[in-house]
Amino acid sequence: MAERAARTEMEAVLQAAEPVTRSVWLMERAGERLGLPVEHIHELVAPQEVTVFRVPCKILGQVVNFWGCLALHNSARGPFKGGIRLAPDVTIWETTELARLMTLKCALCDVEFGGGKTGIRVDMARMYERFGRTPRDLAFEKIISLDAIEYFAQQYRDVFLKHHYIPAPDMGTGPDEMAFIYNETLDPASVTGKAEGVHGWLPGRKESTAVGCAYVTLRVLQETLGRDPVEATVALQGFGNVGRPLALELASAGVRIVAVTDLYGGTHHPSGLDVDGLLEHFGETATVGGFPGGEPIDNAGLLALPVDVLIPAAAGDVITGPVAGQLRARCVVEAANMPTTVEGMTVFEQRELPVVPDILANAGGVIASMLEYSSSLSAIKPTQTEVYDIVRRKIGENFDLARSLAASENLSLTQASVELAVQRVYGVMKGRRMI
Ligand code: NAD
Numbered sequence: 183m184a185e186r187a188a189r190t191e192m193e194a195v196l197q198a199a200e201p202v203t204r205s206v207w208l209m210e211r212a213g214e215r216l217g218l219p220v221e222h223i224h225e226l227v228a229p230q231e232v233t234v235f236r237v238p239c240k241i242l243g244q245v246v247n248f249w250g251c252l253a254l255h256n257s258a259r260g261p262f263k264g265g266i267r268l269a270p271d272v273t274i275w276e277t278t279e280l281a282r283l284m285t286l287k288c289a290l291c292d293v294e295f296g297g298g299k300t301g302i303r304v305d306m307a308r309m310y311e312r313f314g315r316t317p318r319d320l321a322f323e324k325i326i327s328l329d330a331i332e333y334f335a336q337q338y339r340d341v342f343l344k345h346h347y348i349p350a351p352d353m354g355t356g357p358d359e360m361a362f363i364y365n366e367t368l369d370p371a372s373v374t375g376k377a378e379g380v381h382g383w384l385p386g387r388k389e390s391t392a393v394g395c396a397y398v399t400l401r402v403l404q405e406t407l408g409r410d411p412v413e414a415t416v417a418l419q420g421f422g423n424v425g426r427p428l429a430l431e432l433a434s435a436g437v438r439i440v441a442v443t444d445l446y447g448g449t450h451h452p453s454g455l456d457v458d459g460l461l462e463h464f465g466e467t468a469t470v471g472g473f474p475g476g477e478p479i480d481n482a483g484l485l486a487l488p489v490d491v492l493i494p495a496a497a498g499d500v501i502t503g504p505v506a507g508q509l510r511a512r513c514v515v516e517a518a519n520m521p522t523t524v525e526g527m528t529v530f531e532q533r534e535l536p537v538v539p540d541i542l543a544n545a546g547g548v549i550a551s552m553l554e555y556s557s558s559l560s561a562i563k564p565t566q567t568e569v570y571d572i573v574r575r576k577i578g579e580n581f582d583l584a585r586s587l588a589a590s591e592n593l594s595l596t597q598a599s600v601e602l603a604v605q606r607v608y609g610v611m612k613g614r615r616m617i
Contacts, residue, residue, distance in 0.1 A: 189224055189227075189228075192228070192229060192232055192274075192278070196274070200275055200278070201275055202524055203275070203279045203282075203520075203524070204279075204520055204522070204523070204524050204527060205227075205279055205282045205283055205286060205520075205600075206227050206279075206282070207524050207527075208596065208597065208600040209223065209226055209227055209282075209286075209600060209604055210223055210227070211597065211600075212597065212600045212601040212604040212605075213226065213604060213608075215591075215601060216601065216604065216605060216608075218608065222608070222617055225611070225616075225617050226256075226604060226607060226608060226611070226617075227282070229253050229254060229255045229256075229278050229281060229282070230254045230255060230256060230257065230262075231252075231253075231254040232251065232252070232253045232254070232274060232277075232278060233251065233252045234249075234250070234251050234274065235249075235250050235251070235252065235337065236248065236249055236250070237250055237302065237330060237333045237334045237337065238333065239329045239330055239332075239333045240329070240333075241325065241326060241329045242313060242325065244312070244313075246309075246312070248302050248303055248304055248330055249302075249303045250272075250300065250301060250302040250303065250334065251272065251273070251274050251277045251300070251301045252277070252298070252299075252300050252338070252347065253274070253277040253278040253280070253281035253298060253299050253300075253301075254281065254296075254297075254298045254346075254347055255278065255281035255282045255284065255285045255296065255297040255298060255299075256282075256285040256296045256297050256607060256611075257296035258296060258607055258610040258611045258614060258616055259285075259288060259289060259294055259295065259296055259606070259607060259610050260288070260293075260294040260295040260296050261295055261296060261345050261346060261347065261348055262281075262295075262296045262297065262298030262346065262347040262348070263284060263288065263293075263295035263296060263297065263298055263347070263348050263350070263548065263551065264280065264281055264284040264297055264298040264299040264300070264347075264349070264350065264352075265280075265299065265300070265349065265350045265351050265352025265353075265355065265375075265547075266299075266300040266301075266302065266331065266334075266349050266350070266351065266352055266354075266355045266359065267280070267299070267300065267301045267302070267352040267353050267354055267355070268302050268304040268327055268330060268331075268353070268354030268355055269301070269303070269304065269353055269354055270303060270304065270305035270306070270307070270308075271303070272301030272302065272303050273301070276301060276498070277299050277300065277301035278299075279520065280299040280301070280352075280519055280520075281297045281298050281299040282297055283297065283519055283520060283540065283541060284296070284297030284298060284299060284548070285297030285603075285607060286541045286599075286600060286603040286604070286607075287540070287541040287542075287544075287545050287548060287603075288548060289602075289603040289604075289606040289607045290541050290542060290545070290580055290584070290599050290600075290602055290603040290606075291541075291542070291545040291548070291549055291576050291577060291580050292576055292579075292580060293545075293548055293549055293551075293552045293576070294552065295348070295548065295551075295552065298347045298348075298349075299352070300334070300349060302330055302334060304326060304327065304330055304354065306323055306326065309322075309323075309326050310322075318468065320468055324358070327354060327355060327358075327359055328358060328359060328362055331355065331359040331362045331363065332362050332365075332366070335362060335363045335365075335366035335367070336366060339366050339367055342363060342366075342367050342369070342372040342373060343367050343369055343372055345371060345372065348371075348372065348373060348374060348551075348555060349363060349373050349374075350373070350374045350375040350547065350548070350551050351375040351423060351547075352519075353422070353496075353497070356375070356388075356423055357375060357376060357377035357378070357380075357383075357388060358377055360373050360374070360375045360376045360377065360380075361376055361377040361380045364376055364380050364381065364382070370382025370558035371555055371558035371559050374387065374550075374551035374554040374555055374558075375387055375388070375547075375551065375554070376554070381558075382554065382557070382558035383554070384550060384553055384554035384557060384563065384564070384569060385563070385564075385565060385566035385569060386550060386566035386567075386569035386570055387547075387550045387551065387553075387554050387569070388423070388427070389427040389431075390546040390547050390549065390550030390569060390570070390573050391423070391424050391427075391428075391517070391544050391546045391547035391550075392424055392425075392426075392427035392428035392430075392431050392517075392546070393427070393431060393546050393570050393573050393574070394543070394544070394545055394546020394547075394549065394573045394574065394577045395424070395428055395431075395493070395495075395515060395517045395543050395544055395546060396428055396431035396432050396435065397546075397573070397574045397577060397578065398515065398538050398542060398543055398577055398578075398581055399416070399432065399437075399491055399493065399515045399538070399543075400432075400435055400437075401578070401581065402491070402513055402515065402536065402538055403437075403490060403491065403513075406513065406536050407490060407512055407513060407536070409490055411432075411435045411436050411437050412435075412436035412437070414437050414438065414490040414491065415437070415438045415439075415440045415454075415489040415490050415491075416432055416437055416438070416439050416440065416489055416490065416491045416492075416493060417439075417440060417441040417442075417484050417485075417487045417489045417491075417492050417493070417511065418439055418441070418442045418443075418493045418495060419442075419443050419481065419484055419485070419492075419493070419494045419495060419496045419500065419518075419521075420443075420444060420494065420495035420496030420497075420517070420518060421442055421443075421444045421460075421464060421469075421470050421495075422444070422495070422496070424495045424517050424518075424544065424547075425442070425444075425495040425496070425517070426461060426464070428493065428495060428517060429442065429457045429460070429461075430457055430461070433457040438453065438454030438455075439454060439455050439457055440452055440453075440454055440455065440487065440489060441455070441476075441479050441483075441484045441487055441489075442455065442460065442470045442484075443470065443479065443480065443481050443484045443496075444469055444470050444471070444496070445469075445496075446468075446469035446470075446471045447469050447470060447471015447472060447478065448470060448471060448478060448479040448480055448481065448483070448484055449470050449471065449472075449473040449475070449476035449477070449478065449479065450476050450477050450478070450479035450483070450484070450487075451475060451476040451477070455473070455475060455476050456475050459473070459475050460473055460475065460476075463475075481500070485500070485501065485505050485508075485509065486505075486508055486509065486510060487510065487511070488510040488511070489510075489511050489512075490511070490512050490513065491511060491512070491513050491514070491515055492509065492511035492513075492514050492515075493514075493515045493516075493517050494514070494516060494517065494518045494521035494522075495517035495518050496518055496521075497518065497521070498518060498519060498520045498521055499520065499521070499522075499523050500518075500521050500522075501514070501521055501522040501523065501526040502523050502525060502526050503523065503525030503526055503528070503529050505526060506522065506525070506526035506527075506529035506530055506533075506535075507529050509535070512535075512536070513535065513536040513537070513538075514530070514535065514536075514537045514538070515537075515538045515543050516537065516538060516539055516540040516543045516544070517540075517543055517544050518540065518544070519540050519544065520540060521540070522537070527596065530594070531594055536595065537594065537595060537596055538581075538595060539595065539596040539599050539600075541599055541600070541603065542577060542580065542581055542584065542595075542599050545576070545577055546573040546577065549572060549573045549576050549577070550569050550572075550573060553569055553572060580599075580602070583602060584598040584599040584602055585598070587601065587602060
């Protein structure tokens with residue numbers, strides 16, 4: 183990698199250059215187009231605060247130390263907000279990038295939060311080895327994730343109580359883990375994505391990311407591809423908190439889900455999978471692999487299928503340059519955070535392939551989190567229908583704005599979305615004399 187001067191304090195402290203990430207790449211291009219001074223673009227990119235911590239947990243009679251990182255990127259437009267990711271490979275840079283994405287997502291979808299993120303390095307495979315366990319045992323994995331969150335929440339209780347950073351679920355966590363944060367703070371507004379019935383929970387929060395993603399997918403199918411949903415095909419990577427309700431939403435609109443993969447396997451049926459049956463199979467086996475209603479397929483096969491829409495709803499960086507070059511889908515809807523690398527995005531721009539960026543496609547979760555937060559403060563709970571309506575309205579309005587900016591300025595939808603977000607964050611930073 184070519185030498186260059188440290189661009190942020192964090193780079194100087196770590197004595198390492200941040201890898202080229204998609205949000206930095208996109209924000210720098212947006213800042214240049216908007217004519218912002220270079221030093222202001224750096225201020226927009228730089229995180230406010232990054233903390234590295236260890237979480238010593240007592241799990242089943244042993245002490246296990248997990249490494250973690252809390253990245254608080256920007257709070258110009260509201261409290262730092264973002265999920266907690268439990269995964270074996272989280273890093274400072276990944277967590278920082280995810281926090282920056284939250285800043286952009288909240289600004290683009292008009293949510294009064296800033297951007298933050300937590301990554302805790304939990305390697306389930308190593309936990310199985312350490313505790314001498316086989317085969318896969320979901321109850322065991324739940325003990326690990328709940329214990330990690332409980333001890334993390336004890337360490338960060340005051341941060342949550344001040345609503346300085348308000349956590350939510352991400353990969354590896356869900357409503358149960360958020361309930362454990364509530365157990366520690368006893369403040370319903372200190373965390374969102376709480377399990378049903380827990381003080382301050384929100385009807386529809388769990389499905390809201392999928393509801394927003396399905397809404398924008400159906401609009402793209404009809405308005406961009408000119409395709410009737412009942413004739414359309416979708417390939418879906420990931421069958422977790424986002425993927426499962428998303429498959430149901432799309433199937434209920436008549437869309438054929440022809441393939442689904444997860445970490446443990448995949449299933450494919452060219453004329454459409456029986457989604458109810460697949461959910462039942464998943465309920466029994468915790469994977470889509472081995473589903474009797476389809477043929478096995480792996481990730482590489484899924485990513486190359488000739489479908490109308492490819493929806494990555496799992497890990498990041500799965501669509502690299504070569505994958506993007508070979509993709510036969512007519513459009514990509516990024517349900518996952520940053521599933522496409524910079525090289526992949528460059529290929530998409532060259533191919534002029536329609537892409538709905540993550541900061542629009544998966545914003546339903548944080549829009550509902552905003553409603554959960556505000557209703558926790560006011561104790562007036564919206565209904566599930568109201569939550570879904572607001573999710574669709576906010577995504578729809580900003581999809582329209584980004585699409586017309588893209589058309590008038592000859593930008594991709596991703597570039598236009600980032601430009602709108604950067605403009606909004608920059609405007610408030612200027613107004614608050616933060617820049
Ligand atoms: P999850 O942990 O509930 O599920 C992840 C799914 O992806 C699982 O099915 C897992 O097996 C699969 N998976 C992981 N790595 C994979 C790989 N390499 N290949 C194939 N499948 C793989 O996570 P989630 O909450 O559903 O989040 C999925 C994505 O959506 C993440 O990128 C997350 O950041 C993003 N997201 C989630 C929410 C939310 O509300 N949960 C909101 C916005 C964005």
